[in-house]
Amino acid sequence: MQDAGLSIAFWLLAIASVGSALAVVLLRNVFRAALLLISCFFAIAGLFVTLGADFLAMVQILVYVGAIAILLLLGIMLTKEAMRGSPFSRWQVGAGIASVLLLISMIWVFNQTDWPKTNTEVALEPTTAAIGLKLLDMDAGFVLPFEIASILLLAAVIGAIVLVKEK
Amino acid sequence: MPDNRISLGQGILKGLALTIKHFISRPIITVQYPEERLVTSRRIRGCDLVWDSERCTACCTCAKSCPQGNIHIETKVRPDNTREAVVFEIDHGRSMFCGLCVESCPFDAIHMGRSYERATYNRDSLVIPKEKLVAQGDRQPSGYFRPQFEETLPPQSLLIYGGKSSEVKTPENPPPQSPATAAPVSEKKEPAEREKVGVK
Amino acid sequence: MDWLHWIIYVVIILAFVLTLVMSFILIERRVVGRFQLRLGPNRVGPQGILQPVADAVKILLKEDIIPSKVDRVVHLLAPIVTFAPAVLIFAVIPFQQAGNGLFFDLKSTASMVDLDVGVLFIFAISSISVVGLVMAGWASNNKYALLGAMRTIAQMVSYEIPMVLAVLGIVLIAGSLSLADIVDKQNIPFILLQPLGFFIYFLGATAEMNRSPFDLLEAESEIVAGVNIEYSGMKFAMFFLGEYAYALAVSTITSVLFLGGAKFPWGLLPQSFIWLLVKILLVFFVILWIRSTLPRVRVDQLMGFAWKFLLPLSLINLFLVAAEGMLPSGFTWPIVALNVTLAVALVVIWANRFYRVGGAKVA
């Protein structure tokens, strides 16, 4: 029962995410592409839920939908580029062939690899506290990357301000 | 340079205190119109002109003075050589309530009314024939240019002084209009003292 | 039985949201009327309680106009995307805690799901409503709607940061993201432990739900009606209801996070959803009080207020909470006194600083 529910959820979310990702790439209407990007983010948040990553799913919605997608929408509104649609470049065909080749090779590799034994029987537990402890654990944690990430964000904020500031 | 003594937040707190004070302690000044009515100014140039057929000599001064030509009078000579208005019609729909007819009447026969509700279903009913022009019921003359009536009218009630009254609703009966009380136009003058705003 | 639980809660939440939203509309009109020495609507039914019904009937019977050259799908989806998240938020609200209640006892917390990431869920879901407003603004093919949408984006993205940072203080004290846990931990209402956090959260939330004084999104005098300018009939009603549903959501979240949810203060009386309801109405009254006091913030002051006033204060607040967390437990009342003093001092000092450095002016 649980498995069946998970399968249905996975397939629905997979179709939704792939479909909306394709639409983002193929649609000519930039604004609709951005909206479908949001639905793609949602589907991926749903995939995180099926993977038992509840914290990550919420952060996905909060960061991607609440911030990144909104910023992209703002970018679309600020540049009048949506009027011109979303044209393909000269390398459209080449890019398509390259992507498909990459996809085929990746799937081939995934099928060839002997993945370590998977045990999906592990109970789903709330991950928030575990992630927090892990991130800031001094011995085996990720304190240094965590701090570097904050510096990266600071640099991004300052960089964005400097780039956009009018003389 | 910004003022050093400035302290943000104080003004907001003052404003919040003021609004909550209003919320708690100030009376509501809304008038529930069809049930409650305010008493109009004693000198209102209201929309129902009142005509006194006994004092009218059908001289047509009012009709001539009307800038819009709203007053339509047809006269006839009586056996005693006085005139009588056979037709006396006022088109309220076109009136701008300037009051010139009232001011021009040499015999104090036409007065402004006190009503302010003039909505009708058709335009014809805005033309008022002489039978309906006389003072009756709530058609009563206002004190505009007629100080003799002004004394008898109830004082105005104003919202801003909390003068909303539930007891004053329908206007009282029109004051008696005997010729004795009506002063000749020549003697009439503006009341020396402006009337106090009516406070209940 | 699982299905029964879901169905019951769907019904409860829908009934709760819809009735309260309807009554909020009436309460707002009556209370604001009282603030302005007016009566407010009092004709339909006794004391006008049927006014929202009359409004709903009127708005449903109106013609549904879709302007030409709009992006039809997006135009029609926008009100739904705006309204739905407001209702979704209530999925994690604990209406009553487990244990003894005033009227009945509960074995488990009375919420649809008690998510372990409840607080995050609330903020994640409520950030979706911006998308709906942006969709409406863009798809309406109207420059005022677009301007309103751009303002919305700027406003919501800026105010979300101090708001979430302020609530992080609560999360630090409670040690949990689950709303039921947060309510459980509130032996004294967190507003006393976190006055500064409450201040920042409340201002941020007022901006998030586009209430006065931050209702620039629909500044009638500047951009006519903002994003919902081209909407009529049922679609407009969805926007309208969505706005009040957000007011309800914010009142509820404030009650749960800061005022102790369904608990009576200090546990003097048994807990009950009635206290939650009273608190919700109290918070909504404060929102209305602010609305009827303050004029609308100017658009150039808005961003500066979020970034230069609320954000630094919320960071200081977070730091203070973390520092207080190191103290041994048992100093509740000294900490309350300290926090209230610090909150007032910080707000006044920072407000002065803020004014000196040029106020809310953005370059």
Next chain:
Amino acid sequence: MAIGLQHYIILSAILFCIGLYGALAKRNAVIILMSIEIMLNASNVALVAFSRFIVPDLLTGQIFAIFVMTVAAAEVAVGLAIIIALYRQREKVDVGEIDLMKW
């Protein structure tokens, strides 16, 4: 058939290739940013899937995903800033015509 690691990583590969195609084949810079976001999301799916199916108690993949999100947020902020700066100069966000570095 139970859903396993294979499913998730193949889905991730598909999403990644869609993003790659978009990033290579489009001319609008905003759309290219969106495609890059799709690629980052695809990698996140793979990371979380590995974390779930191979090392469920370590959560490493989830923490990696958080870092990826951080980087994505920074990237969008700077990328959009660049796009808007370019738009101010050239009134266009077409990457085919951004040839400032070409002499």
